[in-house]
Amino acid sequence: MSESTPRFGAAMDIRFETDVESFVAFLTDAGLEHVELRAGYLDVREDGPDPRTLRTVADEYDVTYSVHAPHLDVAPGAINDHVRSGVVEATTDALEFAAAIDAVGVVLHGGGARTRYPTRVREYVRSQAVETVRACARRAADVDVPLCLENQRCKSDVRRFTATPDRLASFLEDVGVGSDALRITLDVGHAKASDVEYERFVDRFEDRIHLVHLHDNNGETDAHDPLPSFRSVAADVGAPYNVLEMKSRADIERSL
16 A cells, blocks of 8 residues: 555554554544554454454544564574574564555564674574565565564664664665565664664665654663654655654654
């Protein structure tokens, strides 16, 4: 699904104690028109909506959806192949769920390797992560929902495979799947916490950026603080879908 003008919305955090329809009503009352459903939020709720209900809500409120694939307790580069296969299965389930609700994309983390491990182990973990993303991207092509690889933030004890433009470009090259199926989620807060200007990702990847995660921090921690300048940042990026990624409704309101 493509949009002629950018759409703005927010993500449902695992901390939110609200159902999807009431959150959608809150967003649309505030002038927003997109919702990112997060697997973590859906997985811990017994009242999670089914695809038919979500499509009805989307039609009634005129919103679009994206889906964040599982990332809590998930390691795309898991050394154990049984564990890694579970990550592939969980992500492909998210892709099929996204297709069933006419979502515009699925966000995926690329993972990382502990810096305390020897070089051969870090390289093996990265190769496992590449295999995971490749398998998921091929499934994304099958269901016609783009998989959107997100830049994660730098951490001193983990070498994240997508934290900088160079690392992300190298990872995408090794995955080797075209940009129709495998696109990018630019997280501007992760870039800031990594001491990387988000414009460097824009300059490097341009039209491949399909989704933007919008939040702020002090440059050192991944705080997911409000970002009142989110519309000007989104204009700099030029992606079709823009998502406020906050920890509370109050922080979304502060951004607005």
